[in-house]
Amino acid sequence: MGEEQAGVDAVRIAFERIRAGQGDAFLVGGSYNAERADALLIYAMGGFLRHAPFAPVDQRADDPGLYLGSGGAFLVLEARETAEARGASILAVLKGVDSRRSRRVPGSVGAALGEAFKALPAASGRVAVMSGATGIAGITNEEIAALPAVPVRFTASRLGHMTEAQFPAGIALAVESLRSGALPAPAAGSSETEAEGEPEAIYVTSVGHMRGEGLALVVRAH
Helix, strand or coil: CCHHHHHHHHHHHHHHHHHCCCCCEEEEEEEECCCCHHHHHHHHHCCCECCCCCCCHHHCCCCCCECECCEEEEEEEECHHHHHHCCCCCCEEEEEEEEECCCCCCCHHHHHHHHHHHHCCCCCCCEEEEECCCCCCCHHHHHHHHCCCCCEEECHHHHCECHHHHHHHHHHHHHHHHHHCCCCCCCCCCCCCCCCCCCCEEEEEEECCCCCEEEEEEEECC
């Protein structure tokens, strides 16, 4: 438990340990119960909740804020040689995870994501983004402006905002999109666009409601 960045760092630490040879397989993820009255009270007192009727993440200018969502997502991260040795089906390949914590002054989220994109391997082929944007004013606009000009899917428009589970859930949706060869359909009323062809690489973002920025790159298994 620890806000959005807990989910980012759980994935990042497992990835780095595998890459460093400190482990072969990890189960990482998180879950969140949005129906707790105390959780709703905390977010409400912080001014983070949206009170107007539902709108997609990128269409909340009238009343910026997030809708909390209940859910969980867990991933099996495994060294390729270990997975191949046991005959496992490799669903997708995690190429890198970047974790940052900007000072959250105007422009800092966009700058942090810009640096994160530079730190990860360059994606090629048909690229998409699975965004964990919250819908909160300022940081959501900065994130959208920092994204590459590719098809984007906002996970909170479909799942609500699951705090520490949002990043693992975004990766899980990216994996399924790569496995199935199609992104989820654009959310009704959003700026999401249709994607042409099968995605080959998907960036997954996380911008915490108060702190922390994360980025992962998932590519199709070969």
